[in-house]
Amino acid sequence: MSYLLNTWYIAGWADELAQGGMLGRTIVEQPIVFFRNSQGVIQALADRCPHRFAPLHMGKIVGDSVQCPYHGLRFDGSGQCTHNPHGDGSIPKAACVRAFAVVERHGAIWVWPGDSSLANNALIPDFSFLDEAPTHAKGHGYLPTRAHYELLSDNIMDLSHVDFLHPDTLGGGALSRTRATIEELPHDRVRISWWAPDDVPPPAFGAHLEDPSRADVWAEVIWHAPGLMLLGSGATAPGRPRDEGPVTWNLHLMTPQDAANTHYFFANTRSFEQDNAQLNAFVQEMLIGIFAGEDKPMVEAQQRQIGEVELLGLSPVLLPVDAGAVRCRRVLRRLIETERAAAQASPSSSYGKEESR
């Protein structure tokens, strides 16, 4: 299994990590512990004490360091051992753990599992719409899923599935009747967009339209390699501007745990009734119901049928609706190959050595 390593992944939502607490999570097969230093700044270390390999996230925070639960060695955010409570307290030179570049932004924890010297905060996509949305018009969640992360990305890149998997809420038929437009964007992104004028709006939008039977229906997804997706969709009275009708902007963020497990993070906002806390609670519950009750079981079943091989290696019958998903898979494959070639060309980098275990 190969992953893109020199890239930002979402490791969790920032509110999963309280001051003084710890979050242990495996990202691209690397166990990582996240904690906040005394200034509240998030730190990320390999979640494995170099002494006897106890998981650091089972320990506790002491000042700016995490203390190993087993024998009390402490490590600060740089990965350096800062305290050895045994005997004369001398610290062996090798007593350090790998530190990862980590950033808190848009309410999320971003981690760079590759070479930290290449980590560039400017490469984090701009998801500030999430920060700006009013409290009662947004929500977010996390769904561990037993499937390869690309199957979950495919699911979002082909929204026509809503007409069959979510017919009573998000479906309506418009997206499967419409041929989507696909374009590659700069910075390793792919956009897919649907435009269905004067068609049947999804039930969830129809409830917020004067005439719920006909509307101009639209949707678009911008995929950012390796698995960050911004999804907008809406419906408006035929011929009227998009922002007159209900609009939602959502995030679907897929972080590989390993080849068979994905950390699926999602967030959503809406343009209508933004102060309606009751509607907000209803929307969050509905979305969790859809993702956890319909998408997750389907993608996990798909994974079981596919097994451990690569989807495209099984020669699936591709439909025009797959064009977006296939484009993303190709971009990602190219990026991974480029990165691997670069790593082999300069195998002496400290990063290369660390990964070669």
Next chain:
Amino acid sequence: MSYLLNTWYIAGWADELAQGGMLGRTIVEQPIVFFRNSQGVIQALADRCPHRFAPLHMGKIVGDSVQCPYHGLRFDGSGQCTHNPHGDGSIPKAACVRAFAVVERHGAIWVWPGDSSLANNALIPDFSFLDEAPTHAKGHGYLPTRAHYELLSDNIMDLSHVDFLHPDTLGGGALSRTRATIEELPHDRVRISWWAPDDVPPPAFGAHLEDPSRADVWAEVIWHAPGLMLLGSGATAPGRPRDEGPVTWNLHLMTPQDAANTHYFFANTRSFEQDNAQLNAFVQEMLIGIFAGEDKPMVEAQQRQIGEVELLGLSPVLLPVDAGAVRCRRVLRRLIETERAAAQASPSSSYGKEESR
């Protein structure tokens, strides 16, 4: 692992499959979906959409077709895609799934996982006694079991085990005291029979005899390759004809799911008190108790001890009581080898190609 493919297996009891419903079951490692067309005739397809490999049994029935739960492609009983709801609705040539020969007979669903052109309904054993038995004198059930199907067949082919595993119900000592007679029958069958004159009847029969202490006790099993067994047994006052005493005819039908899991189907009838619904309920409950509580745990424990190797490869100490089971294993081995040799001789058959994945 190799299985006999050009043969009929029981996929389920017919009452497991309602009109409009679906049954997904893996037979010899092939996931198959069963459904009824609008005439109620059972159809069997590979349970994997050729588009993105979603399991079809999670979808729904529309007319004579099954609709994929994920993107709405529909397939009729021949495996042909009949509807593509996307865009202009054109159907890719490759959009089809494998169809299996399937027959509903004797209250069971029979499926032929090999070359459909060889499927011959006349090869289904005649189990019409089950159709003819009065309602209150029969029952059937299903027990998924974590063991190789041949271990379950062995269990029935050596009924002397009843004296030790089921001493309070089916045992009594007569079968282990008696040497069984074994003969190969035409059509890949093996018969084993026990005849214990003037011996101790099993408790379950004794309760229906005037003198429960002595009887002529008999039993016989006819094994049909690869794992269909018809079992008759009874007890009668010494010297009297068999049909004067209680008699049962039962089926024990072993369908491999894979090398380590078996679909164990069973059915039973009885000759006595055929209108006694209360006794019938008691018998069904007793049999489930015996199969699920005594046979299944034993065979599963045996499987754990054996591991993934073949039983005879472990050089077990064979007793005369094993002669029937060993004979069946040899017949089955011969049939599988013959089938494989034929498949290699004509690798260009469509069936051969489909299997070569």
Next chain:
Amino acid sequence: MSYLLNTWYIAGWADELAQGGMLGRTIVEQPIVFFRNSQGVIQALADRCPHRFAPLHMGKIVGDSVQCPYHGLRFDGSGQCTHNPHGDGSIPKAACVRAFAVVERHGAIWVWPGDSSLANNALIPDFSFLDEAPTHAKGHGYLPTRAHYELLSDNIMDLSHVDFLHPDTLGGGALSRTRATIEELPHDRVRISWWAPDDVPPPAFGAHLEDPSRADVWAEVIWHAPGLMLLGSGATAPGRPRDEGPVTWNLHLMTPQDAANTHYFFANTRSFEQDNAQLNAFVQEMLIGIFAGEDKPMVEAQQRQIGEVELLGLSPVLLPVDAGAVRCRRVLRRLIETERAAAQASPSSSYGKEESR
């Protein structure tokens, strides 16, 4: 995976095996059934009938033999088949199972998984202190643990962990402040001892001292290959003799089930309030809470982080506190290699053959 085979392992506590009952337990990957003959003497056989590999421990005891649950063959403590209930009752020559040397001593069942002809009862360590302790001043228990047995031995050989893993009960800081003394003893033993004069006693001892704030604190562990550990510890007013203060002697006995699972047996005694049944119950509950709630989760987490490789192969950062554990690992490695070399030198021994499966 290799284990020391010609050695005594604890298979269980003697009170786990009632007269007429059976205990099935896998020791160094060998399933073994333990039972008592009619004189109450413990017997140990391979837990696998040679006929069809049913686990014998699911059967029943008849006289001095265990009867197979499946077809009724009986085997006495020598492993010889003593009864075949089928047909004329003749017993095939090969109908026998391997018998293991087994001894009941110090309230425990000791088994020798290697060559029985080398089993020497004198090699069982003298743990008679356990027999002699008053009823209300001792206890014992069993904790199946998902970790390699050497990780569990390491845990006891480096008691400085108590200051971090058990700070409120067994910790106090004295052991991690003190450099331990290590010496190899005859008969493949290693002793590690801590002596911390005028230091902070562990809370569990402080509660039994006049001045709970300062004491001479001591501890020692004698490891007997492959994983039997005698642990003594105590605290006494500064400058006073050890036996004036509270003292406990404990056993920590690690028996490998396989490479990833250990049977962890423990026992404890105490020198103080030996007639206090209420305190005894409190101590037992506290210890179970510590072992099951703190040590077991930590060692199991450590095992998950390490995976299936050998700890020292991962180049851990070793501290002076590891010296005892590393010494034991080296002694054990040397013993295993010596044993393997001897087995290869005389491959014709019956024991060598039996193991070569």
